[in-house]
Amino acid sequence: MELIQQPVVLQQQTKYPQSPKICERVLEMQADHFDALYLSATLSAQLQQFALALESLSKVSRINLRHAGCYSNRGNELKELKRLVMSWR
Numbered sequence: 001m002e003l004i005q006q007p008v009v010l011q012q013q014t015k016y017p018q019s020p021k022i023c024e025r026v027l028e029m030q031a032d033h034f035d036a037l038y039l040s041a042t043l044s045a046q047l048q049q050f051a052l053a054l055e056s057l058s059k060v061s062r063i064n065l066r067h068a069g070c071y072s073n074r075g076n077e078l079k080e081l082k083r084l085v086m087s088w089r
Contacts, residue, residue, distance in 0.1 A: 003025065037056050057073055058074075
């Protein structure tokens with residue numbers, strides 16, 4: 001199994017606390033790994049670490065400007081952080 005697939009499987013098994021560590025390992029090897037960044041953002045949001053999720057989503061949006069899920073999730077994180085006005089910028 002490829003390293004990036006491990007956190008996906010763990011997430012599906014609702015073993016969230018282990019997954020971010022694996023994403024970090026992938027990102028240490030390749031800082032702009034789209035899937036690791038996006039999954040890291042998703043996991044952070046599920047763990048209610050909204051600022052960290054927003055940081056990862058910002059990196060994701062720089063890699064792929066057309067990823068609609070990134071912008072939708074970014075809006076959700078800004079809402080959770082009570083920074084909704086920024087979502088329009």
